[in-house]
Amino acid sequence: MGLKVLIVDDETLARSRLRTLLGDCAAPRVDAVGDAANAVQAMELIQRGAFDLVLLDIHMPGVDGLALAATLRQMPTAPAIVFVTAHAEHAVQAFELEALDYLTKPVRLERLQQALQKVERQMAVAGTREASSQVECLVIQERGRSERVPLDDVIYLKAELKYITVRTHDKEHIFDGALSDLEQKYAHLFVRVHRNALVARSRVRAVEKVNDPVEGEGWMVRLDGVDERLSVSRRQLSAVREALLI
Numbered sequence: 001m002g003l004k005v006l007i008v009d010d011e012t013l014a015r016s017r018l019r020t021l022l023g024d025c026a027a028p029r030v031d032a033v034g035d036a037a038n039a040v041q042a043m044e045l046i047q048r049g050a051f052d053l054v055l056l057d058i059h060m061p062g063v064d065g066l067a068l069a070a071t072l073r074q075m076p077t078a079p080a081i082v083f084v085t086a087h088a089e090h091a092v093q094a095f096e097l098e099a100l101d102y103l104t105k106p107v108r109l110e111r112l113q114q115a116l117q118k119v120e121r122q123m124a125v126a127g128t129r130e131a132s133s134q135v136e137c138l139v140i141q142e143r144g145r146s147e148r149v150p151l152d153d154v155i156y157l158k159a160e161l162k163y164i165t166v167r168t169h170d171k172e173h174i175f176d177g178a179l180s181d182l183e184q185k186y187a188h189l190f191v192r193v194h195r196n197a198l199v200a201r202s203r204v205r206a207v208e209k210v211n212d213p214v215e216g217e218g219w220m221v222r223l224d225g226v227d228e229r230l231s232v233s234r235r236q237l238s239a240v241r242e243a244l245l246i
Helices: 012-024 039-048 065-073 088-096 109-133 179-185 234-245
Strands: 003-008 030-036 053-056 080-085 101-104 137-142 145-150 156-160 163-167 172-175 190-194 197-200 204-212 216-223 229-232
Touching: 003 012, 003 039, 003 109, 012 030, 012 109, 030 039, 039 053, 039 065, 053 065, 065 080, 065 088, 080 088, 080 109, 088 101, 101 109, 137 172, 156 179, 179 190, 179 197, 190 229, 190 234, 197 216, 197 229, 204 234, 216 234, 229 234
Parallel strands: 003 030, 003 053, 053 080, 080 101
Antiparallel strands: 137 145, 156 163, 156 197, 163 172, 190 197, 204 216, 216 229
C-alpha cells in the first residue's frame, strides 16, 4: 500500500509540480494525493481523512506553514511533515517541530524520493512497535497539547482536587478524569492502595509498616521508579500484598 500525501502550498504551479513529481516516484509508491492552498483548507482535509505525509510550504497568507506544523504536532495521530520551501533559513525551526525533512525549491525527484523513504521507514518502525507491544496509553491534554503516555510508563495515579496526577519516572502529568473509571478499565495494570491512589502492579517493591508520632501506626508502599512512598489503607492492604507477590 502506498503513501497518502497532502500538498499544502498557496501557489498553484508549485502544487502542480509536486503532484507531477509524486507521480514519478517509484519507491515508495504514492497512492493518493490531496492539495490545499492554505492552512485552513489543510486542516479541514486532515480532519476528514488520514494522510501519511504533509508536504508543507512555509510562507503562505494567513497561518504559515510553521504554525500549521505546530498545530499538527498536537494531534494524537499526526501525519509526518516534510517542509518544501524556497527559503533555507527556517531549517532549524522546522526540525525543532520534528519535521522529517526540509526540501528547497525547485525540488528534485531524487530528494523527494529520499524524503518519502524516510516517511516509509518511520511508518514501518511505528507499525512494528504497535504490533509487537500493543501499547495501552492515556491521552493527556496539557497546555493546548495532546500527548500519549504509555500505561507501562505510569508508576501511580493520584486523585488531587478535580484532577489526577499521572506519575512516570521523570515527569508528572495532569489528567482530567475519574480515578474509579481508570481503576475499572485498567484493573489488570493497577491496584488501589488508598481511596485517592492507584499504583502500577508491576512497580510494587515493598509494603512497610510505619509508626508516625502524630497519626500512629500505618502502612506505606514503596514503588520502583520514584523515591516517595504512598499510604496504604488497611482496607487495601491485602490487595497490595497480593500485587507484591505476583
